[in-house]
Amino acid sequence: MITILETSALNTVQDLGRPGYRDLGVGTSGVMDPLALQVGNILLGNEVDDACIELQTYPFALRFDAATSFVVTGIDAVIELDGLTILPWMVATAAAGQELRVGPPRKGARGYICVTGGIEVPVVLGSRSTQLRGGFGGLDGRPLEAGDTLEITGAPPEVSGYGALPPTTVLDTVAGQDDSKLIHLRAMTATDYGLFTPEAQERLWNTQWRITPQSNRVGYRLTGEPLELRHRVELRSYGVVAGIVQVPPAGEPIVQLADANTVGGYPRIATVIEADLWRLAQARIGTRIQLHECSFEQGVAAMRPVNAYLDDLRMMVAHYRASARRRTGVKSGDKA
C-alpha cells in the first residue's frame, strides 16, 4: 500500500487511457506524457498500461507501506527517499515505511511515479485513469489528497540501480533540441486550415505562441496575435483527438490534450503530431511553442525514433534484469 502524505491540486492516478468509449462521449484521459509512463513501466518490467501517479503540482510526498521498486520519470527534480537523493528515470527500491518526496521540477512539468505492478485502483470502463470531468476512474474520480491510500500488488523488489536516458536527451526535434523557453512541435494542417486568411495561415507557423495559465489536462490555451477566418463559420460538431489545434472566435488557439472533449465545434487549423505530444505535456505555463508544418508522411516517420527509443530500452532492461538475476542466483522465470 501507498499512503499520500502531502499533495496539492490535480495529482491523479492515470494509465495509458480509456479508448473505446468516445462514442458515449467519454474522452480517453490517460497520462499527458505517454512516453514517460511507458519508460517507467518498461524499467520496472510492468505491463505497458500499468497505472501510475501523475504529478502536476509539487511538492508531493508519499509513504511506501510495503517494499517495492519504483521510478520517477517525466521530470528532473529533487527526489528523496527518506532524505537520500534518488535520480529521476532510475529504478530504486524502497523498504516498507520509507517516504518518497518529489520537489518542483527543474526540467519538465509532469512527473510520473511508477511502482512495480502498477497502482491498483478499480478498472472503470476499461481503464484506471482518472476522468476528472466525469468524476470517475482513478481514486473515486478525483485528485489525490493527503491521507489517501493506494493499493499496490507488485511482486517484492527485484533489481534496481539502472535507468533510462530521458527522451529529451535522445530525441531531436525538427529544429534540433528544445530549450526550456521555446519548444518546437511539428503539426499537420487540419480540416479548416483553408478557412483562415493567408495572413493567419502564415502567422500560425511564424508566431512563438505562449502557453497561458488557462491551460490544463483538457488543453493548452495559447496566446499570440489572433488568427482570423476569411468569414465567420458555424461548424457542426465533430470528433476531437489529442493534438488538434482549434481556434475559438477570439482567434487564440487551443491545443486539445489528454482530457479533451470527444467532440468539438471550433474551426481546426492544425494538429500537433502524436510523436511530439509528450513534449507539449512537459511544457510549462509561460513556455513558448513554435509550430513547424509537416506532411502526413513526415508525421508518420516521426514516430520511428520514438518507438526505437522504447524498443532499445526494452532490450536493455531485459538484458540487465536477466544478468542481475544470474548474478544473484535467482533462476529466470522465478517471479522474485
Add this chain to the structure above:
Amino acid sequence: MKNDVERDTGAAPAISMIGTRAMLFEAPGDFTMAHQRRIWALMDAARARPDVRELIPGVTNLMLVFSAPPASPEAVAEWLRHAWDTLPERHIEGRLFEIGVRYGGALGEDLAAVCAHAGLPPQEVISIHHGSEYTVCAIGSAPGFGYLHGLDPRIATPRKTVPSLNMQAGTVIIGGMQAGISALTGPNGWNSIGYTELRLFDPDRQPPALFAVGDRIRFYPESIEL
C-alpha cells in the same frame, strides 16, 4: 500527399486527416436526418474495418481513429466515398423520452439572447422549443451528451463568443442548429434556455449513457420563469 485527402465544397463528401491516426468524413449538404442516417450506416460499415480502433459519429460527420497510421489514406478515403454512395440509410427505432423543462430563470439565462437573435418573444421561443420532436444524432463532447436534431431554424442561435464558465449539468441548451442537454457541470459555449433534473451519464450503469443514437426526445414545460 497533402494532409487534406479531399476538401471539396461541392456535393462530394469532404475527407481530411486529423493528425496521422484520425480521418474525418464530412457529409455534403444540410444537417438532415437522412444524412445522419447515412452517417450511421457508414459507422456500421467502418466498424468492420480491422484498421479502425474507434469511431466518433458527429453531426453529419464521422471520425475514424486508426490503430496505426493508414498506409494509404487515399485508399481509406476512396473506400469511404464508395460506402457513402452505395449504403442505404440506417433507420434506428429509438426509445421516446419525455422530458420536463424548467424554462428561463437563472439556469436558462441565455433565453433573452435567443429571443433577441430570433426576434421572438420568450413565450414563443419556448413553445417552438417544446413543439418539436428531437432525435439523438450523436453522443459526445461530454460523457452521455446527446446532439439533438430537430431544432426549429427560427430559434437556432450561434454559440456564445464567451462561454459560460460553470454551466450546470442538466441545462437545456441551443448551439447553432443543434439542441441538447448539458451532461456535466463546467464551461459551455451553448445558449442556456432551461433546466432538467435528468442524469445523462453514470459509469456504473449499463449502458452508462442514458441516450443512444436514434432515441427521440420531446420536451414539455414544467415551469416557466421570465
